Amino acid sequence: MGKAMLEVRNLKTKYVTRFHEDVYAVDGVSFTIEEGKSLGIAGESGCGKSTLALSMMGYYFPPLHYISGDIIIDGKNISGMKPDDVRKTILGSEIAYIPQAAMNALNPTQKIIRFIEDVIRAHDPKKDKKEIREIAAARFKELGLPPETLDKHAVELSGGMKQRTVIAVSTILNPKVLIADEPSSALDVTSQKMVIKMMKELMEKGYIKSMLFITHELPLLYNVTDDIMVMYAGQIVEKGTAQEMVFDPVHPYAHGLMDSILVPEEGTRGQKLGAIPGAPPNLKKPPDGCRFAERCKYACADCRYTAIPEKPFGDGRMYRCLKDVDELKEVYANE
Amino acid sequence: MSEEVRNNTDFENKPLCLSGRGVTKIFGFGDKKTVAVDHVDFDFHEGEFVSIVGESGSGKTTLSKMLLGLSNQTEGQILFQGKPRDISSGRKKKEYWKGIQAIFQDPFSSFNTFQKVDNVLLDCINMRGGKSLSKKEKFDMMTEACNFVNLKFAELTNKYPFELSGGQMQRLMIARIFLLKPKILLADEPTSMVDACSRATILDMLLNLRDETGMTVIFITHDIGLAYYISDTVYIMEHGKFVEYGKADEVILQPKAAYTKRLISDVPKIHEEWDLSTVDQLSEN
Numbered sequence: 001m002g003k004a005m006l007e008v009r010n011l012k013t014k015y016v017t018r019f020h021e022d023v024y025a026v027d028g029v030s031f032t033i034e035e036g037k038s039l040g041i042a043g044e045s046g047c048g049k050s051t052l053a054l055s056m057m058g059y060y061f062p063p064l065h066y067i068s069g070d071i072i073i074d075g076k077n078i079s080g081m082k083p084d085d086v087r088k089t090i091l092g093s094e095i096a097y098i099p100q101a102a103m104n105a106l107n108p109t110q111k112i113i114r115f116i117e118d119v120i121r122a123h124d125p126k127k128d129k130k131e132i133r134e135i136a137a138a139r140f141k142e143l144g145l146p147p148e149t150l151d152k153h154a155v156e157l158s159g160g161m162k163q164r165t166v167i168a169v170s171t172i173l174n175p176k177v178l179i180a181d182e183p184s185s186a187l188d189v190t191s192q193k194m195v196i197k198m199m200k201e202l203m204e205k206g207y208i209k210s211m212l213f214i215t216h217e218l219p220l221l222y223n224v225t226d227d228i229m230v231m232y233a234g235q236i237v238e239k240g241t242a243q244e245m246v247f248d249p250v251h252p253y254a255h256g257l258m259d260s261i262l263v264p265e266e267g268t269r270g271q272k273l274g275a276i277p278g279a280p281p282n283l284k285k286p287p288d289g290c291r292f293a294e295r296c297k298y299a300c301a302d303c304r305y306t307a308i309p310e311k312p313f314g315d316g317r318m319y320r321c322l323k324d325v326d327e328l329k330e331v332y333a334n335e
Numbered sequence: 336m337s338e339e340v341r342n343n344t345d346f347e348n349k350p351l352c353l354s355g356r357g358v359t360k361i362f363g364f365g366d367k368k369t370v371a372v373d374h375v376d377f378d379f380h381e382g383e384f385v386s387i388v389g390e391s392g393s394g395k396t397t398l399s400k401m402l403l404g405l406s407n408q409t410e411g412q413i414l415f416q417g418k419p420r421d422i423s424s425g426r427k428k429k430e431y432w433k434g435i436q437a438i439f440q441d442p443f444s445s446f447n448t449f450q451k452v453d454n455v456l457l458d459c460i461n462m463r464g465g466k467s468l469s470k471k472e473k474f475d476m477m478t479e480a481c482n483f484v485n486l487k488f489a490e491l492t493n494k495y496p497f498e499l500s501g502g503q504m505q506r507l508m509i510a511r512i513f514l515l516k517p518k519i520l521l522a523d524e525p526t527s528m529v530d531a532c533s534r535a536t537i538l539d540m541l542l543n544l545r546d547e548t549g550m551t552v553i554f555i556t557h558d559i560g561l562a563y564y565i566s567d568t569v570y571i572m573e574h575g576k577f578v579e580y581g582k583a584d585e586v587i588l589q590p591k592a593a594y595t596k597r598l599i600s601d602v603p604k605i606h607e608e609w610d611l612s613t614v615d616q617l618s619e620n
Binding site for chain 2: 044045188189190192193194196197200216217218219220222223224246256257259260261262263264265266268269273274275276277279
């Protein structure tokens, strides 16, 4: 087992609405990413993927609030740190974040080199401008971005180029963990491929030690990450390697999700898509039992009232369902 | 329609529903001229599920606006049921829209915020000439439409569209189409803003709708996997031109045009390896 780069233990965070109601968006999430590994998070809109990413960065600005749990980056516990301290000491050097709308994250009035100066000087205020430019030019060249980009404004770049620039800028300090939240969902397939290749290169060359990749596109996740975990209503419902999760999912929700994959390959045209009817539960009052029970076609009365813990099985896999693995697999096989 | 029929129906023998000859759209003039759609020909038959696939900026949306009659073509002719389409006046446009309806990408901006769900559906019944029907009949029709898309009408009455989720709104949009029963449905990326599970539900509903009413569905998307799953015929669009078209199986499994090949190779897959090395050639170009 490699060294743990990011360890999250029983993390709980909530949103407080303007009517002072609590919405438990991340509710008891635990996982570990080892050095050199990447983990993908899949799940439908509103299941807490992006909130989990923000929580891990210590980005606790209202309405998001921290409740409990530990976030340990390379042995250093950052939970409970003030957002300002996190920004000065952790963000960029330990953990980097690429948001969903990274393309809009660049200030249109500044040249790209200014962003890099900002990032580097936030951690090392005395660094010389010339030195920064050298570092930046070398990194851009290595990642296949033309060094002229440094003296351009964001508006001069295409969508895919902007996204790649944002990734290069945010990883300039060689962070230990890179959190990518839907980095390619606004791009067309060709630009998406370039972005993914760049992220893989960053991993291979050791500029980033581990990666957390969030997307709802499962084929992409399968091709990019080593492990996949599926989130539902603020909890992790299943975790395993990419291969296991796509071809042999156990939890009924993960099973439905994997059945809805559409790829241009022979045989997909005839298959029946797995549609899951209904809507996720209201997280203001999460159900006592299984959160998926209302939509699960295999649910029984016990599922609705029994709190279900994470159950380990197989080789380091985990799922959250009352039923046994064999029982579930038999049900799927008979369908 | 069963899967077997879906794959084997020959639409070429069916009557034409919408066709175009040399359809062109040019924006601007002189040096700043942009040819968004460049002399395209197409034949959409009755009951056919057609996909138009292309990347951003390939002219998909411009073409769909022309098909809907929201903008005029610069050159060429669009024929509706064999006759040249006439949308020269507001009255004629309204008449044309009885035959063609659309579902758009963003369900949140497709509805009138001040109109309740019942009124949305009631309008559709009135548009189809059901003004004189009794209250009970109208209610039954609305319930039937909602049942078709797995919504409960009783739960929707007196609600405003913004109180529904994105998936529910998109399904309500399909319920509208179910009541209107147009000859052609144009769906412009209807699933790009909903997640994978709702996407499967919406796709199934569109297929059912086609089977039940026999309408032509024109599906516009950038997702080639989705187009392959759902359509009978696929048109691939690049820089305002159709570079390849034909039956879904032929176009996707044995692509001939270089652009189609590239598009397919750029999509991440499950059973085949995703070749990232082709990216280098792209960045050099």
